[in-house]
Amino acid sequence: MPILNETIESIDARRSVRFYDSKPVDDEVLLQLLESANRAPSGFNLQPWYFVVVRDDDLRLKLRAAAMDQRQVTEAPVVVVFVADPECWKEQYDRVLELSRKSGALPEEVCRFYRKNVDLLFRTGPFGLFGFLKKFGIPLRRLLKPTPSAITSPTDARNYVKAQTMLSAATFMIAARSFGLDTSPMEGFDESRVRRILKIPASMSVPVMIALGYADQSEQAERSARIPLSEKVRINLFPEEEQKFPLS
Ligand SMILES: Cc1cc2nc3c(=O)[nH]c(=O)nc-3n(C[C@H](O)[C@H](O)[C@H](O)COP(=O)(O)O)c2cc1C
Incomplete structure (x- = not known):
C-alpha cells in the first residue's frame, strides 16, 4: 500500500500538461510558487537562479516561436523562464x-x-x-586524497548553475500541483533567441521554462510511463545481481 500525504499526492499528480484552459493564475498563488522555488536547496546556498514571469501575450507569442512552436507557451496564461547566473559566486x-x-x-x-x-x-x-x-x-x-570536481571553464560554470536552478524548477512544479495548477517544463527552445526576447544578459543561461495554468480537462493525456522502481534501486552496491528492492 502506498503511504500518502499531501506532498506525495502533489508529486504523484504532477504531469506535463500541454493543453490549458484560459483560467488565469491568481497573483498570490503565483507569488507563493516563486517563494517555494526560491527556497530550493543549492550548493553552498548559492541561489544562482532568477525567475522571469511572462504573462504578456506578445512576449509569449515570441517565446512560442523560439520554442519550436510549442502550444503550451501561449495556451497557458503564465510562462516562468528560469535563468541561471554563472556569476552568482561573486x-x-x-x-x-x-x-x-x-x-x-x-x-x-x-x-x-x-x-x-x-x-x-x-x-x-x-x-x-x-x-x-x-x-x-x-x-x-x-592520487593522494579525495578531491571533488571543480569548475575549470565557463562551460563548467554554466552547467553547475544550470543543475542548481533545475532544483528550483522541480520545487516550483510540485508546489504548483499542490494548488491544483498544472505545469509543462520545456527545454526545447532556442536559448539565444529566448535571451534576446526577454533581454536576459548574455552571461546567463536559460535551463528551462515552465508553462503554468489549469489543464484543459477535455484534453487529458495518459499518465506517463516509468521503469519500475525495482529496476532503479540497488541495495548497497550498484550491481543488481545480489539484492533487489524491496528487501524481502
Ligand atoms: C528538463 C525538461 C525538459 C523538457 N522539455 C520538454 C519540451 O521542450 N517539450 C515538451 O513537450 N515536454 C518537455 N518535457 C516534458 C517531458 O517530456 C516529461 O516530463 C516526460 O515525458 C515525463 O512526463 P510527465 O512530466 O508527464 O511525468 C521536459 C521535461 C524536463 C524535465
Missing part, C-alpha cells in the same frame, strides 16, 4: 553570506570557510589560467 554570494550572518543561520567561521571554497570552486583566474591549473592539478591531487 557579489551576490557576499550578500548570501551577509544575510546568513545577520540571521544567525551561519556562524562567522562557516561563512569564511564557504567564501574560500566557493572561490576555489569557481575561480578560473586571468585568461583561465587557474582553471587550467585546476583541470590538471585535480586529477593529480586525487
